[in-house]
Amino acid sequence: MASVQTPEEKIVEVARRLFVANGYHKTHMSAIAAAASINRPTLHYYYRTKEKMFQAVFGSLVTSFLPRIQVIFCQETPFMEKIEKVVDAYIRIFNENPDLPGFIMDEARRDMPHLMHTIQSLHLESYMEDVLQVVRKEMEAGRIRTVPVSVLFVTFYSQLIYPFLSRPIILSLFYDKEEEFTQFLADWKTNFLRQMRCLLDVRE
Numbered sequence: 001m002a003s004v005q006t007p008e009e010k011i012v013e014v015a016r017r018l019f020v021a022n023g024y025h026k027t028h029m030s031a032i033a034a035a036a037s038i039n040r041p042t043l044h045y046y047y048r049t050k051e052k053m054f055q056a057v058f059g060s061l062v063t064s065f066l067p068r069i070q071v072i073f074c075q076e077t078p079f080m081e082k083i084e085k086v087v088d089a090y091i092r093i094f095n096e097n098p099d100l101p102g103f104i105m106d107e108a109r110r111d112m113p114h115l116m117h118t119i120q121s122l123h124l125e126s127y128m129e130d131v132l133q134v135v136r137k138e139m140e141a142g143r144i145r146t147v148p149v150s151v152l153f154v155t156f157y158s159q160l161i162y163p164f165l166s167r168p169i170i171l172s173l174f175y176d177k178e179e180e181f182t183q184f185l186a187d188w189k190t191n192f193l194r195q196m197r198c199l200l201d202v203r204e
Contacts, residue, residue, distance in 0.1 A: 008046050011036050015018045016057045020103040023110060026056055061100060065093045065125040073134045077157065079144055080193065080202050082134075087189055094164045101161045145201035155199055159192050 005013070014036040018027045029050050033043040047053040072085045094101060107115050119125065132149065139146040163170065164183065169183060196202075 007038070007042075011038070011043065011046055011053075011058050012060055015053050016060065016137060019054060019057050020099045023106055024050075024114065025110070029053065033196075055118055058118050061097070061103075062119075062122070062124060064097070065087055065089060066124060070127045070130050073131045079138050079200070080197060083194060083196055087192065090160055091189070097166065098167070101164045105161070105165070143202075145199070147199065152199070156196070159195065165190055 011032065015027070015032045018032055018035060025051070029043060029047075029176065030040060032053065036043070047056060068089050069086055072082055072089065074081065077085075086088050104115075135144075135149065135152065138144045167181065170184065171178065175181060
């Protein structure tokens, strides 16, 4: 039996759709109220400001994957096994939320200080710090090559996000069916992990 959405859950879902489609500045509280079929006073009862509304939406998006990533990195498993599990987790998340990569990139380009303020307001830095701590320990122990964390971050996320950002281009140029993108992701993942092993000099 399907669960019934609470009014607050419905508001967040509608706001999420509008924020992802239009960005923070072009999304207005009146549009959220109209799309949720409620009046402005009711919307303000749950979220008094657009900033609070954005924090709820961004929090619901980010907490759909950050805790999973943190758990994977904290497991007692070889580093490349962690990386593979993280890639699998992101593939699931991005397939379930195809607009998520573009939304985060757009908000970062539009106003990175505002995005960082939102992250800090939601106390999300602890998740990222736990991951970085694991990476630093692996480097200090000599199990992976020591490279600047910034290089590792850009290498990982540029390769991870680009296939999803460019999905329409990839499908248009190389494939006839949407289902073929799934096979492409499997081939891409193999190459991605090979490049990560090369960067970190992992021979396991």
